[in-house]
Amino acid sequence: MVVRSLEDARDRDLVRRVIAKDEEAFRSLFRRYAPMAKALALRVVRQTFVAEEIVQEAFLALWRNPGAFREDRGSFRAWMLSTVHHRAVDAVRREEAWRRRSREHDPDALVAEDVGATVVEELDHAAMRREIRAALDQLPAEQRQVLEMMYFEAKTQSMIAEELKLPLGTVKSRTLLGMRRLRDLVVEEGS
């Protein structure tokens, strides 16, 4: 494992307690990760109601089968956010008609509506947020664009190639180069 931290260790302990049906442990994980999970789902699906439903379903899935989280495949945070992202991407790709409608929405306005609604416990995520934003800023624009289209707009590599009128190989290489740069940051941080 590369990423080891007190936060990670605590999460793993909480998941083990969830396996034993400890409701308080489940509640702790929900409080800690629901805000960032909802932000991610909202960014992808762009509908508050749907985003909240996706987060709810992801946490229910955790309660039903906490063993699906494999400790040898990364942190709980990465797993939970991947679960939420997968559900959000599925929702978007299932509903092409929705996608057409969503282009008329202003995603920033939707995010602002929720952020202002409740004070969110930030803990140390604010520092992490600054770091990843700085790392993204340092990426060549064309690499950042591909990563953001893939992750936040639920597009596959071939969809991006078509939209940007680029060879598929170029999109793949930009993906790998961009992700490698970001990985260097994460690995440095964890060492």
Next chain:
Amino acid sequence: MTTSDRSHDLIEELVAADVLHGLDELDRRRLERELESHGPDCEECDQLIAEYSEVAARLAVSLDPAAPSAEAEERVIALVRELDDTSGEPERAGREGPPTRGASRRRWVAFVAVAAAFAVLGGLVGRALPRTGTRVDQRFLAFAAEPGTRFIAFPPKVGETLAVAVNPAAPGGWIVGSGLPGLADGKVYELWYLPEPNGNLLPAGTFEASGGRVISPVSVGPSFVALAVSVEPHGGSQTPTLPPVFITTKV
């Protein structure tokens, strides 16, 4: 460079895109094959997946957090309790024989049945239920509480969920849903059922969505192989006049 190194280069390229859920289907299958060929104990594969998953998580963390609604936490806690209650009482909930007529027993059975519906339908149908116990609400709960009642969910659309509750021992059924788009004046939703594979769709009743919600009795036949919903003129049609907006053959 060894064969093994080259192989991990390919896996790295695929994993880096897969953690963003950006692989096309062919490449996703290719990744699965590659990972399988390395076996479940390949530490380098695990490390690549862990590291790139963390990168993807950081992209999520880069967003400003969005607080869940005030009731979200209690709702999810209530749902996990319902899941536990349901999974802990399968025999009692599905037991054959005449139901006890006592009020408390009936409420309990209704609760289990609706909880099961929540579990099957991901909680979305619960949004269709009125906050207060109206007459319609109670009739639906009574139907849901009958032994043998099952819920058939249409494939959900984003923000739209619809299901039909049927019971082989009871005529009719109920349609429940949420998030349905409002219709133009003079239009209604109409439910259809297909009694046999080569038959014709038969009407099972019209319904409207109030505030996006529907909870309405319908008249589905005793057996069917598919269900569909279309938008029809007020009063309904004898055969669908427009393509279905919901359809399921998983009945």
